[in-house]
Amino acid sequence: MKIWIPAASLAVLLTACGGSDTASTTPRTKTMALTVQGAEHAPSEYTRLLQSIYIGFFGRPADALGLQFWSKIFSERNLPLTAPELIAAYANNAELRTTLDAFAASQEFGDLYVNNHASFINALYLNAFNRNAEAAGIEFWSSLLDSKQLMPAQVVLSIVGGAQNDDAVVVAKKIEAATLFTSLLDTSGKILAYDGARVNSAVRTLLSTITAGTDMAAFRAEIDAFIATMEDIPGPFPAVSYYAGYHYLQDVTGNAPLYAANYTYGVGGVAQPASSGKLSFGQQSQTIGFSRVGTDFIYDAPVIASAGIGGGTLPAVSMLCQSVATPDGSASKSTDVLVARSATQLVDAAALANQTFTVYRENCVKGGSNLKSISFDAQGNGTFPSGSGVLTLNPVVVTRLLNGQVLPDLSTGKFLVFSAYRYQRADQSTGYVIVQHLGNQKTGVTEGALAIWSQE
Template identity: 55%
Template sequence: MMKTWIPLASLALLLAACGGSDTTSTAPQAKTMGLRAAQGAPHALADYTPVIQRLYLGFFGRPADVDGLAFWQQQFSNANLPLTTVELSQNYITNTAIRGIVDAFANSQESQDLIGGSNAAFVNAVYLNIFNRNAEASGLDFWGGLINSKAATRAQVLLAIAGAAQGTDAAVAANKLDAATYFTAALDQPQKAAAYSGANVILSVRALMAVVGVDTDMTAFKRQIDDFIVSLTGSSQQESIKRYAGYYYLQDMVNTPAYSAYYSYASGGVAPPATSGKLIYGMGVPKVGSWSRDLTTRAIVYTAPVVASVGLPAAALLPEVTMLCTSVATPNGATSKSTDLLVAISAVQLTDATQLAGQTLSVYRENCATGGSNINSFSFDANGNGSFPSGAGLLSFNAAAVTSILNGQQLPDLSTGKWLTFTAYRYTRPDSSTGYLVVQHMGNSKTGVTDGVLATWTQE
């Protein structure tokens, strides 16, 4: 069957409703690319730095390393490719060299690990990587719909989003590009270039880039980059980071995280488990708090505004799942609510009912306390059909319905009149066994939620 593809020029125009268009006009760009090839006048290698850095930021959430930048500069030059993501977008379908290079980024293990999962989760991750914000509901629906319908590949969608920023998004993207370019250039000695490697370092660099915003003082931030690189090659303790995807209790009723978060701790000379560190989390302007470990119970204790927490599993260096509770003013007075829920990005989001086949989740937590649901457990048979016993009787969903729910279908809660979404994850426990988690979010409306509840279902 012939696939129907939407030209990326059309996608860029459609993006105006979801974020904007590139500053370069589209008609001359296509002509220019053909003219370059006809004249046989390749660009200087350095000319390709901005577009390669944009691909690194979009697909990996970090600046290019020295060897990677040099490699891709040569590949772009050998194929005489264009200099902008818009031109890559417009010629992706017809130019096999462009497809080969961009698809190599999209299909790399690093990209799959960082922005895998459902298509909606992919789109949201791209927004976070490029604009440091979550995608709005219309953007998730539009771009996720194109990928779901096979009208565009993930690589095409990322190119279109990256090349079509407007307003604040364009300013953030420009600041991130400036920071990424400076970062790679600052790796100007062999020991510095070699130090930019390894999982912890890469996670730390992603976290560094994740704080760049429209109002970032770039001069001061470049000094921060210099200090960071010195820390990589110096004798001081290196900061290790574990990254999380964060849910917020007042976020829109979509089954994707609302923001990125991370725990950090000094790893040099520290044997696991680390005893203290920082926590960066929260919607909007990130909250910066500190944590310490009770060496007797191994539980993690947080500073304000966190008043209570639940972490799973407790024996890990850092939890795979953390429920953070803060005091929230309600009509009945201040109460401790699970306002934030952090899931390690190493956890795999599940998008098909068969991925839950044979599993039972029976521990429910809400507001940092166990119990309280009128459902007794979530159980899935060998085919992924779900059974949910409750005081009102047995609820059941066939595998197709479960799959739909895992991909973001909102459910009405007949007992409260509110809306429910569920997101499932698979993660690795400290003993290397596999655990399963379901994030449950309830809200009084699909968008503009003003009263929400975050809860979890787990196996223990």
């Protein structure tokens, strides 16, 4: 992501992660080499550190203008040159904190992660080491974030800078590749071409192929080839759409999405009669293929069935079913529900005024709920008719539910939570959907159910 950031604007700085769309498109290497008056280090001395920050936060090389901008900021503010020094100074240096926290406040960071510390830690391991994190690492770092003993920037620096063994080799090679990549953006066309979700995702995938045994001299040819194709119009890279994912065994408390997911697909979109792409999903990220025939999406294993809501180029909401061992044997369960980031999560009962939901899906098929429908009147009062009567909740309670409060399910003894979203249909009309999660109010549950209420 690249946006224009006036050097003197601290407020805009907090939303930035990269360089500029409107600044001069020619590299200013001479400026980079000069020490800013009063600074201890020249901007160019921060290259390796900033590339490690980009790798940790975004899994990709810095763009040329972003590297130039941040190098100047780090130099002007006399920030340390190494990750350990940055970590040590973070708590007591407000200017340093503001600078580092800006990466976590960026739109790109918001697209790549959800507000779940465990999935964030796993994503950092993938960014830095090209592998999923071990359970002990997730628990250790998540607990520090949960307790606010560390902030995301400190964790990024600690994980990337504290790598050992093969992990240290991999991240060092990724930083070497990133530094080379940015240095090769030596024309205005290349600088402008390295911009946007598509190319960011593609170069992230390129760096994900690096291993401890990668021959970096040979890998330069892959970087050269990648950069050579960036200026092609409309470009060779697949489109990418970001989603937030729920899992049926996640803790119902708060009912926030558990992980980030994404679809990548051909530039022309997923259009009839058939097209294909990749879906990356799960807290322990996995990537599977998918194809579309007509209006149906077909996914590779382990997904055995699916259902989509609001289908345009891609569904606004995807329900993915897998084979799950149950006391009665194996069964197809709705293990994951993905909601497009373009959908708006609703946190106030008034946003659901006059909406009725009559279609219920669980385990990728319609039907099966104890409730007959869910509806809201003009004031946001919710009505939930079921076989045992009608439950009515006032707008205050509905708002609490939309913000994560659990509702005891008297028929099962478990807990029920709802997340509501508004999205745009393919015909430009507005649709609404509710993700319903039934489960135990604790982490590590052994059973649960994800369902979707929609308006079809």
